[in-house]
Amino acid sequence: MAKADAVPDVAPMPRHQHLIVTVYGLYARNQEGTFAVADLIQLLGDLGVESAGVRSSVSRLKKRGVLVSLRRGGSAAYKLSPELEDVFTAGDERIFAPRRARKDDAWLLASFSVPEAQRHLRHKLRTILTRVGCGQVSPGLWIAPGNLADEVEQQLRRAGLMDYVDLFKATHLTEGHIHEKVGQWWDLPSLEALYTDFLERHEPVLQRWQQRDGEDSESPELLKQAFADYVPMVTAWRRLPYMDPGLPEEYLPQNWHGLAAQELFTKLHELLGPKAQRYAMSVVGAN
Numbered sequence: 001m002a003k004a005d006a007v008p009d010v011a012p013m014p015r016h017q018h019l020i021v022t023v024y025g026l027y028a029r030n031q032e033g034t035f036a037v038a039d040l041i042q043l044l045g046d047l048g049v050e051s052a053g054v055r056s057s058v059s060r061l062k063k064r065g066v067l068v069s070l071r072r073g074g075s076a077a078y079k080l081s082p083e084l085e086d087v088f089t090a091g092d093e094r095i096f097a098p099r100r101a102r103k104d105d106a107w108l109l110a111s112f113s114v115p116e117a118q119r120h121l122r123h124k125l126r127t128i129l130t131r132v133g134c135g136q137v138s139p140g141l142w143i144a145p146g147n148l149a150d151e152v153e154q155q156l157r158r159a160g161l162m163d164y165v166d167l168f169k170a171t172h173l174t175e176g177h178i179h180e181k182v183g184q185w186w187d188l189p190s191l192e193a194l195y196t197d198f199l200e201r202h203e204p205v206l207q208r209w210q211q212r213d214g215e216d217s218e219s220p221e222l223l224k225q226a227f228a229d230y231v232p233m234v235t236a237w238r239r240l241p242y243m244d245p246g247l248p249e250e251y252l253p254q255n256w257h258g259l260a261a262q263e264l265f266t267k268l269h270e271l272l273g274p275k276a277q278r279y280a281m282s283v284v285g286a287n
Helices: 016-031 037-045 050-061 084-094 120-131 146-158 173-186 188-210 220-237 257-287
Strands: 034-036 069-071 075-080 107-112 135-138 141-145 167-170
Touching: 016 034, 016 037, 016 050, 016 075, 016 084, 016 220, 016 257, 034 037, 034 069, 037 050, 037 075, 037 257, 050 075, 075 084, 084 146, 107 120, 107 146, 120 146, 135 173, 141 146, 146 167, 167 257, 188 220, 188 257, 220 257
Parallel strands: none
Antiparallel strands: 034 075, 069 075, 107 141, 107 167, 135 141
8 A cells, every 4th residue: 555645635526416415415314305505505615616516516416316406494405305315324324334244144146137128127237236235146146245135125126126136145155265256256456446545545634633633622613624524535435335245354355455444434434523513514504
């Protein structure tokens, strides 16, 4: 891994739409899923996004069905689509309370068969299975730790694809080959590179905040800076727990950076999360 001083002290800012989704997921549900446009513009402005960029990104999210427009107290506002509430709830657990499978846990197998006349659904199925962290054993057989069974089924039902899929809990009997097989079923090198990048870009953030220990924890400027560091960090992190199925540590490569990255995320979440929450709520309450 590169040395900390070989990368910028500030991680690159994620895309505007991704930041908006993070802000809604973290804070809007305390406001019945709704933010006034003025609140959203101020919060995103604190992240360096100009108002025109906020309005453009909100418009795209509305077209995608992520946000719906309404009036609140006579002002323009946007609300999370009610259809996505269970998605965000499941995301909370996946992102903030991940569970790593144990060596003796069962595996989940997903077998699917799609008629040739509906072969366009194969790509949709593969996309969903990949997105929830499944690995590919063969073109029609996918695998994941057994504790992902409920989430996999939920995603497939939401997409109307369960008629094409059979789900099984299974035990792998050729234990001696499991490390080799895991490396074939999942693209671990690509995931390792993402974890390494997260560490390189956010370890300096933790170090900077550790050096601020002892400052007034209720200082408006400190809370604002915590918000500005926390939201992009969560945005950068939140896709990784979906790409990582939470394989047992025994099946991971030596010196797997995913474990260190998870520890770093947890430390930053505990250090910055409450401060960022107080700042966001102060903005919403002031407007």
